[in-house]
Amino acid sequence: MPKRDKKLTAAEVALIRRWIDSGAKTARPEPAELPKGSSGITEEERAFWSFQPIQQPKVPKTKRRDRARTAIDAxxxxxxxxxxxRFSPDADKPTLLRRAYFDLTGLPPTPEEAATFLADTSAEAYDHLIDRLLESKHYGERWGRHWLDIAGYADSDGYSDADPPRPYAYKYRDYVIRSFNDDKPFDRFITEQLAGDELARATVTNATAVAVSSPEKRDLLIATGFLRMGVDGxxxxxxxxxxAVRNQVVADTLKIVSTSLLGLSVGCAQCHDHR
Incomplete structure (x- = not known):
């Protein structure tokens, strides 16, 4: 058993012993071996909720139309x-202002920005505020950081105590920020990061020429920095x-790709091929 600070109690050990003595039955029968060509994935496993196609749920009907201002509210x-x-009372305008600023840009409003919003008495005042914040360059800086965290963004290799810097990693960071600020479609955002070199028709021999040929193609090549964010020694x-080190780099890259896009880790496949 794994080492731990606290040993199992006598009652816990006895429980495990009774389970073994009773045949160590599992929740369902386990096959002794899998048929050739079988993935080993059962229909029950395929039916797991997170593997189901996305559907448009029916919006619940409610008598509280004063509170159900959007479908999410319903x-x-x-x-x-x-x-x-019940819902809490509506927040006042200064509270809404601060929430919106910190949520979308991570920064507080300036006195001038606060005065502009508070002076706007129109029904669209809050909508106008959100539009302004989404158009701010700070929006991409605030929300792009979440994707950078997922991608494992770092300005250094992180493998040894020397931890050599990655002098051009910031280009990928800036690409992510620009993508958020440009409202780039998510599917395009992902495609560029996985296959930007293919989209730019770049090869090992012509990559430099492609990069300097146009800002668009340069961005496509920079986007593939997503695949170089893992710890690399x-x-x-x-x-x-x-x-062995190169193999670990590949394994770490696969982990980043799978956990960010599939919501699953395929780390087991580094050593196992039976699931």
């Missing part, structure tokens, strides 16, 4: 009614097993 009203809960001097 779902909240229906759920809260079941639990006998392959360029470290005096490696005892360079092939």
């Amino acid at each position: 779902f909240l009203v229906a759920s809260m009614a079941q639990q006998k809960l 392959s360029a470290t001097d005096a490696l005892s097993d360079r092939d």
Whole structure:
């Protein structure tokens, strides 16, 4: 068993012993071996909720139309009614202002920006505020950081104590920020990061020429920095097993891609091929 600070209690050990003595039955029968060509994935596993196609749910009907101002509100009203809960009172304009600024840009409003919003008494005042914040360059800086966290963005290799810098990593960071600020469609955003070199028709021999041929193609090549964000010690001097280090870089890259896009880790496949 894994080492731990606290050992199993006598009752816990006895419970495990009883389970073993009773045949160590699992929740369902486990096959002794899998048929050739079988993925080993059962229909029950395929039916897991997160693997189902996205569907458009029916918006619940509610009598609280004063609170259900959007479709999302309708779902909240229906759920809260079941639990006998109610919405809190509407926030006042200064509170809404600060929430919107910190949420969308991560920065507080300036006195001038606050005065502009508070002086706008139109019904569209809040909509106008959100539009202004979405057009701010700080929006991409605020929300792009979440994708950079997912991608494992770092300005250095992170493999050894020397931790050599990645002098051009910032170009990928700026690409992500621009993509958010340009409202780039998500499918395009992902495609560029996975296959920007293919879209730009770049090869090992012509990559530099392609990069300088146009800003658009340069951005496509920069986008593939997504695939170079993992910890990388392959360029470290005096490696005892360079092939093993390269293999680990590939494994870490696959982990980043799978967890960010599939919501699953395929780390088990690094050693196993039976699932």
